[in-house]
Amino acid sequence: MKKLPDKTVERLSQYRRALLDYLSGGKQHIFSHEIANLLHITAVQVRRDLMLIGYTGTLRQGYDVKELIEIIGKIIDTRDGQKVAVVGIGNLGRAIMGYFSGKRTRLSIVAAFDVNPEKTGKIYAGVPCYNLDEMEDIIRREGISIAVISVPGEEAVKVAEALVLTGIRGILNFSPKPLNVPPHVYLQEYDMITMLEKIAYFVKKN
Amino acid sequence: MKKLPDKTVERLSQYRRALLDYLSGGKQHIFSHEIANLLHITAVQVRRDLMLIGYTGTLRQGYDVKELIEIIGKIIDTRDGQKVAVVGIGNLGRAIMGYFSGKRTRLSIVAAFDVNPEKTGKIYAGVPCYNLDEMEDIIRREGISIAVISVPGEEAVKVAEALVLTGIRGILNFSPKPLNVPPHVYLQEYDMITMLEKIAYFVKKN
DNA sequence: AAAATACTGTTATTTTTTTAACAGTGTTAA
DNA sequence: TTAACACTGTTAAAAAAATAACAGTATTTT
Numbered sequence: 125m126k127k128l129p130d131k132t133v134e135r136l137s138q139y140r141r142a143l144l145d146y147l148s149g150g151k152q153h154i155f156s157h158e159i160a161n162l163l164h165i166t167a168v169q170v171r172r173d174l175m176l177i178g179y180t181g182t183l184r185q186g187y188d189v190k191e192l193i194e195i196i197g198k199i200i201d202t203r204d205g206q207k208v209a210v211v212g213i214g215n216l217g218r219a220i221m222g223y224f225s226g227k228r229t230r231l232s233i234v235a236a237f238d239v240n241p242e243k244t245g246k247i248y249a250g251v252p253c254y255n256l257d258e259m260e261d262i263i264r265r266e267g268i269s270i271a272v273i274s275v276p277g278e279e280a281v282k283v284a285e286a287l288v289l290t291g292i293r294g295i296l297n298f299s300p301k302p303l304n305v306p307p308h309v310y311l312q313e314y315d316m317i318t319m320l321e322k323i324a325y326f327v328k329k330n
Numbered sequence: 331m332k333k334l335p336d337k338t339v340e341r342l343s344q345y346r347r348a349l350l351d352y353l354s355g356g357k358q359h360i361f362s363h364e365i366a367n368l369l370h371i372t373a374v375q376v377r378r379d380l381m382l383i384g385y386t387g388t389l390r391q392g393y394d395v396k397e398l399i400e401i402i403g404k405i406i407d408t409r410d411g412q413k414v415a416v417v418g419i420g421n422l423g424r425a426i427m428g429y430f431s432g433k434r435t436r437l438s439i440v441a442a443f444d445v446n447p448e449k450t451g452k453i454y455a456g457v458p459c460y461n462l463d464e465m466e467d468i469i470r471r472e473g474i475s476i477a478v479i480s481v482p483g484e485e486a487v488k489v490a491e492a493l494v495l496t497g498i499r500g501i502l503n504f505s506p507k508p509l510n511v512p513p514h515v516y517l518q519e520y521d522m523i524t525m526l527e528k529i530a531y532f533v534k535k536n
Numbered sequence: 537a538a539a540a541t542a543c544t545g546t547t548a549t550t551t552t553t554t555t556a557a558c559a560g561t562g563t564t565a566a
Numbered sequence: 567t568t569a570a571c572a573c574t575g576t577t578a579a580a581a582a583a584a585t586a587a588c589a590g591t592a593t594t595t596t
Binding site: 155156157171172174175180181182183184185186187 | 542543546
């Protein structure tokens with residue numbers, strides 16, 4: 125399939141989670157405007173996204189919830205799932221691991237890394253924590269393709285460089301430092317200070 | 331000034347932090363392409379953003395770092411700063427508070443809320459934690475304008491409704507549940523699962 | 537059986553954001 | 567003193583995303 129727009133992919137992820145929720149309500153089908161209500165967006169946008177992924181519903185009946193969930197899975201997930209590492213086991217790192225533990229998803233956090241020797245060797249939310257030195261070895265051996273950076277800003281740049289050398293494919297950067305990675309690594313910056321300041325601006329006057 | 335584009339505001343926040351860093355290197359002036367390098371974006375984009383805020387540099391000298399920092403401050407900050415509350419003192423909530431503690435910024439976290447009675451009454455990263463019941467009172471009394479939601483998904487919707495009733499102006503939602511707020515409340519969704527799944531998609535094949 | 541209704545899927549339009557093009561200008565170099 | 571250079575500021579074009587418009591079609595209503 126042709127590459128989907130960024131924003132569509134984001135929404136697909138959200139559709140899927142909303143649909144899984146909805147499914148537990150027992151209904152088999154759902155209309156575009158119902159999906160839209162779940163996410164507080166418009167029905168057109170939903171239909172357009174579904175058009176882009178080539179999924180087509182039934183007139184007057186809407187979309188088959190299970191089918192749609194499955195289709196989205198085929199788009200986002202790989203057959204065997206992808207492995208994720210978390211680098212930096214501070215509060216943020218543990219929060220991230222907490223989010224995932226217990227959820228059966230095709231993304232599984234399989235390793236954590238930290239410099240603090242008190243943390244290495246322990247298990248957090250079911251995930252073993254290793255020393256940063258072992259990172260390259262373990263990422264290669266385990267076939268980890270995605271890394272989350274949750275170390276303080278000062279260290280983030282070095283961690284990113286090290287990650288790139290391991291052959292990682294994607295990085296989610298929670299640190300406030302902008303990172304620079306080669307084009308074959310997909311980077312998503314995710315800086316909460318920026319977001320808060322943005323809110324501050326838009327809240328300001330009006 | 332006319333309302334700035336969303337993305338420009340985000341970058342302004344990043345420019346400012348990068349410039350503060352840069353300033354400690356002792357230099358007084360900076361070229362657009364140098365700012366661009368700091369954030370790994372293009373020089374045109376920097377110049378265009380600065381054009382939008384009406385700040386103009388000097389030919390062959392670039393921009394006055396201090397001046398620019400100040401200008402950005404005038405745009406993003408209010409005169410007396412804005413107060414922020416964090417709702418939900420799990421790992422994520424504490425991570426957010428940790429980020430801010432010690433940093434002297436015009437956004438200050440002044441209250442935390444949680445339902446857990448073991449947490450209320452305590453101080454986290456210098457911020458007092460109150461019971462959720464007290465939220466409306468305290469937000470009004472303190473004049474808190476921005477709230478960060480870091481409670482588990484199930485509770486997020488209710489917390490958001492309660493926040494709207496307090497007259498809050500902006501919300502940063504870390505929970506994976508899409509929220510619905512009236513138009514006078516600025517909402518920024520910030521869901522890490524979506525972001526990870528997005529990375530998973532873009533990393534997938536190629 | 538004609539008209540209204542309630543949906544989907546698609547194309548067209550608008551808005552937002554990024555990128556490119558380039559005119560203007562003081563500064564250095566020839 | 568003219569040409570090349572190294573910048574800024576702005577306008578123009580392109581790309582990405584959201585929104586609107588609407589054609590198509592089963593179903594229900596009249």
